[in-house]
Amino acid sequence: MNLHLPQWLPQSNTVNLLAGLFLLSALYAAGQRRVVACIAGYRWNSIALGLIALTVALVTGTRHIAFAALLVMGVKAIVIPGLLAKHASRMKGRDVEPLIGIPAGMLICGALVVVAFSQTRALFGSGQNILGSCLPISVATTLVGLFLMVSRRQALLQVVGLVLVENAIFLAAVSLTYGMPLVVEMGVLLDLLVGVALLGLFVGRIEELQGDSDTTRLSSLKG
Amino acid sequence: MLLLLSLVLLPLLAAGICLALGGRAGTTRVTLISLAAMLTLALVLAARVLAGGDLQAAGGWLHADGLSVLVACIITGVALPCAAYGADYMRHVQQQDHADARWAPGRYEALTLALIACMMLSALADNLGLLWIAIEGSTLTSALLVGYYRRPGSVEAGWKYLILCSVGISLALFATVLLFYSGAAVFGEQGSTLRWTTLREVAAQLDPRFVKLAFLFALVGYGTKAGLAPMHSWLPDAYSQAPTPAAALMSTALLATSLAALLRFHAIAVAGVGPDWSGALLTGFGVLSIVVAVPFMLVQGEYKRLLAYSSLEHTGLVALAVGLGTPLALFAGLLHLLVQSLVKTLAFLVGGSLLRASGSRRMDHYAGLIDADPRLGTLVVVAGLGLAGLPPLGTFVSEWMTLAGGFASRHAGAAIVALIALALVFIALAYHFSHIVLGRAREGFVDALPGRTRVPMAMLAVGAILLGVWLPTPVRDLIEHAMRSIRP
Numbered sequence: 086m087n088l089h090l091p092q093w094l095p096q097s098n099t100v101n102l103l104a105g106l107f108l109l110s111a112l113y114a115a116g117q118r119r120v121v122a123c124i125a126g127y128r129w130n131s132i133a134l135g136l137i138a139l140t141v142a143l144v145t146g147t148r149h150i151a152f153a154a155l156l157v158m159g160v161k162a163i164v165i166p167g168l169l170a171k172h173a174s175r176m177k178g179r180d181v182e183p184l185i186g187i188p189a190g191m192l193i194c195g196a197l198v199v200v201a202f203s204q205t206r207a208l209f210g211s212g213q214n215i216l217g218s219c220l221p222i223s224v225a226t227t228l229v230g231l232f233l234m235v236s237r238r239q240a241l242l243q244v245v246g247l248v249l250v251e252n253a254i255f256l257a258a259v260s261l262t263y264g265m266p267l268v269v270e271m272g273v274l275l276d277l278l279v280g281v282a283l284l285g286l287f288v289g290r291i292e293e294l295q296g297d298s299d300t301t302r303l304s305s306l307k308g
Numbered sequence: 309m310l311l312l313l314s315l316v317l318l319p320l321l322a323a324g325i326c327l328a329l330g331g332r333a334g335t336t337r338v339t340l341i342s343l344a345a346m347l348t349l350a351l352v353l354a355a356r357v358l359a360g361g362d363l364q365a366a367g368g369w370l371h372a373d374g375l376s377v378l379v380a381c382i383i384t385g386v387a388l389p390c391a392a393y394g395a396d397y398m399r400h401v402q403q404q405d406h407a408d409a410r411w412a413p414g415r416y417e418a419l420t421l422a423l424i425a426c427m428m429l430s431a432l433a434d435n436l437g438l439l440w441i442a443i444e445g446s447t448l449t450s451a452l453l454v455g456y457y458r459r460p461g462s463v464e465a466g467w468k469y470l471i472l473c474s475v476g477i478s479l480a481l482f483a484t485v486l487l488f489y490s491g492a493a494v495f496g497e498q499g500s501t502l503r504w505t506t507l508r509e510v511a512a513q514l515d516p517r518f519v520k521l522a523f524l525f526a527l528v529g530y531g532t533k534a535g536l537a538p539m540h541s542w543l544p545d546a547y548s549q550a551p552t553p554a555a556a557l558m559s560t561a562l563l564a565t566s567l568a569a570l571l572r573f574h575a576i577a578v579a580g581v582g583p584d585w586s587g588a589l590l591t592g593f594g595v596l597s598i599v600v601a602v603p604f605m606l607v608q609g610e611y612k613r614l615l616a617y618s619s620l621e622h623t624g625l626v627a628l629a630v631g632l633g634t635p636l637a638l639f640a641g642l643l644h645l646l647v648q649s650l651v652k653t654l655a656f657l658v659g660g661s662l663l664r665a666s667g668s669r670r671m672d673h674y675a676g677l678i679d680a681d682p683r684l685g686t687l688v689v690v691a692g693l694g695l696a697g698l699p700p701l702g703t704f705v706s707e708w709m710t711l712a713g714g715f716a717s718r719h720a721g722a723a724i725v726a727l728i729a730l731a732l733v734f735i736a737l738a739y740h741f742s743h744i745v746l747g748r749a750r751e752g753f754v755d756a757l758p759g760r761t762r763v764p765m766a767m768l769a770v771g772a773i774l775l776g777v778w779l780p781t782p783v784r785d786l787i788e789h790a791m792r793s794i795r796p
Contacts, residue, residue, distance in 0.1 A: 086718040114499060146488075163786070171723070204504065207781070208517070213492055227482075231475070234475070236472075240467065243471060244471075247471065247474055247475060247478070250475065250478050251478050251481075254478055254481050254482050254485065257482060257485055258481075258488075261485060261486075261488075261489040262485065262488050262489045262492055262500060265437055265484075265485065265488060265502065266437065266502065268438075269435070269437030269438065269440075269441070269502065272437065272438065272441035273437070273440070273441060273444075273481065275441075276441055276444040276445060276448065278463045278472055279448050280447075280448055280470070282451065283448055283451060284470060284471070284474075287451075287455060287463060287466055287467045287470060290455070290458070290463045291463055291464075291467060294460050294463055295460075300467070303463075303467065303468070304464075304544040305461055305464060306461055306464055306465060306544075306549070308544070308607070308608065308609070308610075308613065
């Protein structure tokens with residue numbers, strides 16, 4: 086298991102392609118009006134993340150990264166989207182208008198991506214071959230996920246934004262360090278899984294109380 | 309070391325037993341016995357660390373230094389009175405408003421114990437990844453406590469708490485990744501480590517840009533969890549909606565663990581790029597938290613929300629003191645973390661008794677308490693004096709030392725702003741507490757909880773007063789030990 090890595094990875098086209106899929110699926114999620122479509126975007130995002138980790142595992146030949154990659158795919162591409170979709174299918178209320186319209190939102194997301202790329206380059210330098218373009222893409226996806234959280238009213242969409250941010254940080258961990266120690270990654274995944282289940286519980290209660298899951302109407306506590 | 313492991317596993321075991329017992333009698337006994345055992349273990353741990361230096365366990369995953377032990381003592385020291393009071397409190401809630409508390413019996417105790425296990429794990433973790441997992445675990449368990457009652461306010465508060473702290477904590481995960489990455493430059497690709505003791509040793513060799521960036525993300529991430537302004541918007545809602553004993557636990561023990569997590573990153577930044585950079589940030593956020601709390605305290609109508617903003621102010625004071633970084637201020641900050649835990653727990657618990665007796669959260673429904681119930685009134689007075697930082701309470705000593713340390717440091721301006729804000733806080737607290745204690749008593753005020761709930765409150769009051777007039781040598785040694793965890 087003792088590996089000597091050549092100058093990190095070569096600018097692998099596979100990784101770049103998958104990183105592109107990662108960013109595009111996040112943008113797709115941010116541009117959808119319907120909750121189910123947003124969840125599909127997240128699912129593709131997770132698949133891309135898992136495949137990137139798997140590629141890293143294949144190139145470096147490390148078994149624990151491959152194991153972590155499969156775990157990530159299982160939890161993030163199957164279990165969590167499944168949980169979210171179950172809640173989405175139970176949703177009674179109609180789709181609520183976003184706080185910022187979709188076209189304007191897409192323009193903002195584009196700007197966020199540009200900012201992420203320029204600022205990450207400025208900070209980490211472009212000379213480093215940190216899995217090609219993964220780091221700026223992870224920063225861009227973090228921003229897109231946060232934008233999704235603040236621009237939508239439905240509770241479930243805010244959860245999708247949150248798990249997108251979480252994916253982006255996983256990508257950063259993979260691209261910067263080839264992933265954290267396995268025990269830590271498993272603990273983080275467990276926390277994420279329980280967290281999404283709890284958020285789903287609260288989404289259910291919000292709907293039970295006010296008939297839809299418009300979080301802007303949650304404003305009884307003030308001062 | 310079995311000692312460290314048992315501190316983490318004992319509450320988990322007790323939580324499992326409480327779940328298994330369900331509605332049957334005995335959950336209270338299991339909770340109290342396990343928490344009493346934990347307090348004993350924490351004190352034994354303190355004695356051993358003071359006598360023989362840091363302890364390690366579980367193959368280097370757990371580590372007890374001065375700061376861990378201080379936090380462990382705060383957690384267990386607060387959890388026991390909260391649980392002793394909480395048993396009667398929750399029974400009363402269940403009898404009176406069962407529509408609100410539809411959870412299965414035994415669930416409350418199990419959740420509290422699981423929260424305590426997570427907090428204890430975060431205090432003892434020697435691995436930034438494990439620390440993150442434990443802090444996130446404490447968010448998840450405490451979110452269920454915030455949303456414990458099934459009424460609109462609780463659901464709203466629980467949702468806000470969970471979503472805000474989850475975003476915050478994912479930024480803290482990024483901070484962890486950054487430090488791991490910067491360690492790779494020192495140890496080589498496969499040898500990097502998340503152990504903060506090792507990272508602190510090699511901090512001078514880490515790339516300062518990443519150390520700074522990691523501290524920034526940790527400040528926002530764990531700062532959200534600790535409730536530093538401007539990331540505190542979940543805090544008044546969560547503290548006012550959670551069941552009172554759980555709110556007391558959150559505003560003291562959980563606050564101490566989140567701050568301690570942030571201080572681990574601070575310690576690495578101090579060792580890596582010098583004390584001034586991260587210290588200045590902590591000072592700034594600390595002063596901001598104190599100042600932001602003032603207007604909300606002045607016009608506050610609800611007792612528990614008043615305490616929540618007071619909590620914001622006290623968090624700010626600790627951050628300010630640690631940020632100032634002079635030995636006096638650092639000592640004062642850690643002492644404040646300890647005494648404010650006693651005072652705030654007392655304040656929350658008397659608030660619980662007022663709430664159950666009057667059925668209202670609003671302070672204008674409480675009046676003339678010193679006539680209606682002199683003993684409870686006295687406890688309220690002690691709590692009020694403590695929150696305001698007046699003698700003879702321990703908070704007076706720690707706040708005074710913080711300000712003295714501040715005036716002697718390079719950030720005297722911050723200390724002056726804090727002093728003015730503290731004076732305004734005093735006015736707010738004097739106004740609200742004099743209305744609760746003095747004036748014409750409401751007719752028919754009867755404490756709805758049994759007399760034995762006064763015992764934990766009285767013990768907290770005595771402890772807070774004792775620390776104000778006399779600082780025992782072991783306590784002083786413990787705090788000096790904890791100072792070395794931040795600045796060796």
